[in-house]
Amino acid sequence: MHVRLLKELRKDTFGKLGLALIAVFAISALIFPLIFRDPRSHSQVILKPPSSDHLLGTNDVGQDVWSRLVHGTRTSVLVAIGVGFLSTLISTLAGVSAGIIGGVYDKVVMRLVDALLVVPTIIILILVASYVNPGIWVLILLISLLNWQGGARIIRSQTLSLKERMHISAARTFGAGKWYIIFRHIIPDLIPILIVSFIHRARMAVFMEAGLAFIGIADPLMISWGMMIHHALKFYFLPVWKWWLLPPGIALSLLIISFVLLGYSLERIIEPRLLNA
Amino acid sequence: MLEISNLKVGYGGKIIIRDLDLRLDKGKILSVVGESGTGKTTLGLSIMGLINERAEKGIVQGKILLDGNDINRMSKEELRKLRWSRLSMVFQNVEDALNPLYSIFDQVKEPLLETTLNNEEAEGKTLNILEMVEFPIHRVKAYPHQLSMGEKQKALIAMAFIGDPEVVILDEPTSALDVISKDSITQLLKVLCKDRTALLITHDLSTAASLSDNMAVLYGGCIVELAPTSSLLSDPRHPYSRGLIRSYPDMDRAKDLQGIRGRAEFVESGCPFHPRCTQAIEICKEERPKLIMVSQLERRHSHPQQRPESSIQNRVSRYIACHRGGVIPLLEMRGLVKSFGKFRAVDSVDLTLFEGETLALVGESGAGKTTLAKTVIGLLEITDGKIYLEGKKIAENGTNLARENGFHRKVQMIFQNTRESISHRLNILEAVVEPLNIQGIGSEKDRLKAVKDVLEEAQLPSDDDFLNRYPHELSGGEAQRVVIARALILNPKLIIADEPTSSLDASVQAKLMKLLNNIQEDRGLSMLFITHNIALARKISDRIAVMQSGKIVEKGPSSRILASPLHPYTKGFINSASGLNHSKL
Numbered sequence: 094m095h096v097r098l099l100k101e102l103r104k105d106t107f108g109k110l111g112l113a114l115i116a117v118f119a120i121s122a123l124i125f126p127l128i129f130r131d132p133r134s135h136s137q138v139i140l141k142p143p144s145s146d147h148l149l150g151t152n153d154v155g156q157d158v159w160s161r162l163v164h165g166t167r168t169s170v171l172v173a174i175g176v177g178f179l180s181t182l183i184s185t186l187a188g189v190s191a192g193i194i195g196g197v198y199d200k201v202v203m204r205l206v207d208a209l210l211v212v213p214t215i216i217i218l219i220l221v222a223s224y225v226n227p228g229i230w231v232l233i234l235l236i237s238l239l240n241w242q243g244g245a246r247i248i249r250s251q252t253l254s255l256k257e258r259m260h261i262s263a264a265r266t267f268g269a270g271k272w273y274i275i276f277r278h279i280i281p282d283l284i285p286i287l288i289v290s291f292i293h294r295a296r297m298a299v300f301m302e303a304g305l306a307f308i309g310i311a312d313p314l315m316i317s318w319g320m321m322i323h324h325a326l327k328f329y330f331l332p333v334w335k336w337w338l339l340p341p342g343i344a345l346s347l348l349i350i351s352f353v354l355l356g357y358s359l360e361r362i363i364e365p366r367l368l369n370a
Numbered sequence: 371m372l373e374i375s376n377l378k379v380g381y382g383g384k385i386i387i388r389d390l391d392l393r394l395d396k397g398k399i400l401s402v403v404g405e406s407g408t409g410k411t412t413l414g415l416s417i418m419g420l421i422n423e424r425a426e427k428g429i430v431q432g433k434i435l436l437d438g439n440d441i442n443r444m445s446k447e448e449l450r451k452l453r454w455s456r457l458s459m460v461f462q463n464v465e466d467a468l469n470p471l472y473s474i475f476d477q478v479k480e481p482l483l484e485t486t487l488n489n490e491e492a493e494g495k496t497l498n499i500l501e502m503v504e505f506p507i508h509r510v511k512a513y514p515h516q517l518s519m520g521e522k523q524k525a526l527i528a529m530a531f532i533g534d535p536e537v538v539i540l541d542e543p544t545s546a547l548d549v550i551s552k553d554s555i556t557q558l559l560k561v562l563c564k565d566r567t568a569l570l571i572t573h574d575l576s577t578a579a580s581l582s583d584n585m586a587v588l589y590g591g592c593i594v595e596l597a598p599t600s601s602l603l604s605d606p607r608h609p610y611s612r613g614l615i616r617s618y619p620d621m622d623r624a625k626d627l628q629g630i631r632g633r634a635e636f637v638e639s640g641c642p643f644h645p646r647c648t649q650a651i652e653i654c655k656e657e658r659p660k661l662i663m664v665s666q667l668e669r670r671h672s673h674p675q676q677r678p679e680s681s682i683q684n685r686v687s688r689y690i691a692c693h694r695g696g697v698i699p700l701l702e703m704r705g706l707v708k709s710f711g712k713f714r715a716v717d718s719v720d721l722t723l724f725e726g727e728t729l730a731l732v733g734e735s736g737a738g739k740t741t742l743a744k745t746v747i748g749l750l751e752i753t754d755g756k757i758y759l760e761g762k763k764i765a766e767n768g769t770n771l772a773r774e775n776g777f778h779r780k781v782q783m784i785f786q787n788t789r790e791s792i793s794h795r796l797n798i799l800e801a802v803v804e805p806l807n808i809q810g811i812g813s814e815k816d817r818l819k820a821v822k823d824v825l826e827e828a829q830l831p832s833d834d835d836f837l838n839r840y841p842h843e844l845s846g847g848e849a850q851r852v853v854i855a856r857a858l859i860l861n862p863k864l865i866i867a868d869e870p871t872s873s874l875d876a877s878v879q880a881k882l883m884k885l886l887n888n889i890q891e892d893r894g895l896s897m898l899f900i901t902h903n904i905a906l907a908r909k910i911s912d913r914i915a916v917m918q919s920g921k922i923v924e925k926g927p928s929s930r931i932l933a934s935p936l937h938p939y940t941k942g943f944i945n946s947a948s949g950l951n952h953s954k955l
Contacts (some may be wrong), residue, residue, distance in 0.1 A: 262791070265806065
C-alpha cells in the first residue's frame with residue numbers, strides 16, 4: 094500500500110471541497126478576529142437587522158453578530174484542532190503501546206476502551222461540564238479524554254497487524270530495537286489512519302462544543318457559535334432572531350460538513366474497499 | 371623412500387617453496403595439486419636436482435633424502451648417475467620435452483647409454499618398454515613432430531621408466547590429453563608405478579583422484595592440506611582445498627562451478643592463502659600456520675563440532691596448515707526445538723553450516739523450514755536446544771541470549787515475500803541504508819557510498835533516479851536484488867534465504883541464483899537456502915538437508931542425496947521434483 098494523500102485528495106471532488114471549506118474557516122479564524130471589532134463591546138443598538146454598520150445586525154445587548162460569529166469561528170477551529178490532536182495522541186499512545194506490549198497491559202487498556210465505548214460519553218460530558226462550566230482549554234481536555242477509545246482500538250489492531258509485517262521483521266533482523274521500530278516504522282505506517290482519526294475527532298469536537306454551549310453549561314464568557322445559538326433561541330418570538338440564529342447555525346453546519354467530506358474522501362483513499370462494499 | 375625436510379627453493383631472489391616437509395613411501399603415489407604457479411613443478415625439479423642449473427640465482431636449501439642420501443648435496447657427477455636410473459621424471463609440456471632431431475626410439479633409448487648394457491640389449495629393452503606403454507611399435511622410428519600428443523606422452527613415460535627408477539616424478543602426465551587417452555595413460559601409470567615411489571604433480575584432480583593414495587594441496591609453496599586422496603576430495607577442510615575442488619568440473623556435482631576469489635600472489639608473511647581466504651583473521655596475516663595433524667587441532671578448539679557424514683569412517687591422519695583449523699563451522703544448531711503450544715514446528719534439529727558453503731533446506735510447505743530460519747535469526751524465541759555462531763552460543767534452552775550487535779552484522783535474512791520486506795514508505799536509498807542507520811555504521815557519506823557499492827554488486831543501477839524510486843516501482847527481480855543488496859550491506863558471514871525466488875519466473879530466478887553464487891565466491895558467504903524446489907537446491911547447494919514435519923530426515927552432500935536418497939521421504943520428494951522430461955501419463 095503506497096498512497097500519497099495530498100495527491101489523491103486533489104483528484105477527489107468531495108475531498109477538495111472539504112479541504113477548501115476547512116481552509117476558509119481556518120483562515121477566517123486566524124485573520125478576521127484581528128480585523129473586526131471587539132465582540133464584547135456592547136452598545137445601545139440592540140436587536141437590529143443587518144446594516145452597513147453591523148453586517149449581520151446586533152444582539153440583545155447591542156454586540157455585533159458578525160464580529161461574534163468570526164470570533165466564534167476561532168473557538169470552533171481551536172476546539173477542533175485541539176481535540177483532534179489530543180485525542181489522537183491519546184489513542185496512539187494507548188493503541189500502539191497495547192499492541193506492542195501485549196499481555197496484561199493490553200487487556201487492561203482494552204477493557205477500559207470497551208467501558209468507554211459502552212458508556213454514552215456525551216452524558217458524562219454534560220454532567221462534568223455542568224459542574225465545572227469549562228473554558229475552552231478544559232473543554233478540549235474533557236472532550237479528548239472521552240473520545241480516544243474508538244481510535245485506540247483501531248490503532249491497536251493496526252499495530253498488531255503491522256508488527257508482523259515483513260519489513261518490520263526485516264528491520265528486526267538488522268538489529269533494530271523496540272523504539273526504533275515504533276518510531277521509524279509503526280507510527281509512520283499509521284499516519285494515514287491517524288489523519289482520518291484526527292478529522293473524525295475534530296468533527297465530533299466541534300459538534301460537542303456547540304452542543305454544550307447550546308445547552309448553556311459551558312463557560313458563559315466564551316464566545317462560540319453554540320453560545321450564540323443558545324442566546325438567540327431565547328428571542329425566537331421576535332422577527333430579528335433569524336439574523337442572529339441563522340449565521341452560527343449555517344457556519345456550524347458548514348464546518349461539520351466540510352470535516353465529513355474530508356474524512357469521507359480520506360477514508361476512501363486509504364481503504365478503497367471500505368466504501369465500495 | 372624419499373624424504374624432504376625444510377625445503378626452501380627460490381629463483382632470482384623470489385622464494386617459491388618454503389619450509390616444505392614431505393615423505394614419499396615406497397609403493398604409494400602422492401599427488402601434489404594446486405593452481406598453476408603454486409610451486410608444484412619447482413618441487414619436482416628440485417627433487418631432480420635441476421634447480422641450480424636452471425636459474426642463475428636459484429637457491430635450494432633443506433634436505434631431500436633419497437634413502438638417506440641428500441640429493442641437495444650431491445655433486446653433478448653423482449646426480450647424473452642417479453638420474454634416470456634411480457630417479458626419473460615425466461616432464462610436463464610434451465611438445466618441448468622431446469628433441470625434434472632424434473627419433474622416438476633413439477630418445478627413449480638415451481638414458482640406457484649410461485648403463486652397462488650393450489647396444490642390442492638396450493634396443494631390446496627400449497622396444498619392450500615402448501610396447502609396455504602401448505606405443506605403436508611400427509612408429510618407433512618416427513620423429514616427435516609426426517606423432518600425436520598421446521603418443522609423445524607415452525614416449526616420455528617410456529623414457530622415464532626405462533631405467534627402472536625407484537622414484538618417479540610425474541609432472542602433469544595427462545594434462546595435454548583428451549579424456550580417452552587420459553584414461554589409458556592413467557591405467558598405464560597405475561601399473562608402472564607399482565612398487566615405486568611416485569610423486570604426481572598435477573592440477574587435474576581427476577587424474578590425482580584415480581592415481582594417488584595420498585594428496586597434498588600446495589599453495590604459495592606450502593602444503594596447506596595433506597590427507598588420503600579420497601577423504602581429501604570428499605571432505606576438504608582447508609579453504610583452499612575446498613575452493614580447488616569446487617572449481618573442478620565433476621560429473622557427480624550439480625552445483626555451478628565456483629572459482630577462488632582473487633588471484634595467486636606472492637605473500638611475504640603470514641598464511642600464503644590469507645589474501646584470498648574468506649575466513650582470515652588477524653593472526654593469518656602475521657604468522658605462517660604450521661602443518662598440524664587434525665586431531666591435534668580439534669583438541670585445541672574444544673567446542674562441540676561434529677563433522678558432516680564423512681567424518682565417521684575417516685580416522686586416518688590428515689594434516690592442515692590453517693590457524694582456524696580449516697573451514698570453520700559457522701552456524702551450529704544442536705537439538706533445536708521450536709514449539710507453538712504443544713505443536714513442535716521444529717523438532718530436535720541438528721545442523722552445521724560451514725563457512726562459505728550453501729546448505730539447502732528442502733521440504734514441503736509446513737515442514738517448519740521458515741520457522742527454523744526465524745528461530746535462528748531471533749525473530750522467534752527458541753524453545754529448546756542450542757545455537758552457536760562461530761562457536762559462540764547465541765541461544766540456549768528457551769532463552770534467547772541477547773544478540774549483541776555483532777550477531778546482526780554477521781547473519782542476515784532474505785525473506786520469502788520480497789516486496790513486503792521493504793517498507794512501502796521508503797525509497798531504495800532509505801531502504802538499503804536502513805541496516806547501517808540501525809547499526810550506526812559510518813558517516814552519511816560512507817553510507818551513501820556503501821549503498822551504491824552493494825547496489826552495483828547486486829547488479830542494480832546506483833544513480834540518483836534509481837535511489838529515489840519506491841519499491842512498488844520495481845519489478846519482482848529488481849525488488850529481490852534490492853533486498854539482497856540490503857542484506858549484504860552489513861557484510862554478513864551468513865545469509866538465510868527463505869524461498870528468495872519462489873515468486874519469480876525462471877529466467878529471473880536463474881540470474882538471481884548466479885548472482886548469489888558469485889557473491890558467495892567473492893565474499894565467502896555461507897548460505898542457508900530454504901526452498902521447496904529440490905531441482906533448484908541441486909544447482910546451488912553443497913549439501914542438502916531434507917526436512918519433514920519439523921525433523922531433518924536426511925542430510926548429506928547434494929550429489930549423494932540426489933543420486934542415492936536413503937529416506938523414503940527424500941525419494942518421494944526427488945521423484946516428484948519438477949522436470950521438463952516427464953512424458954504424459
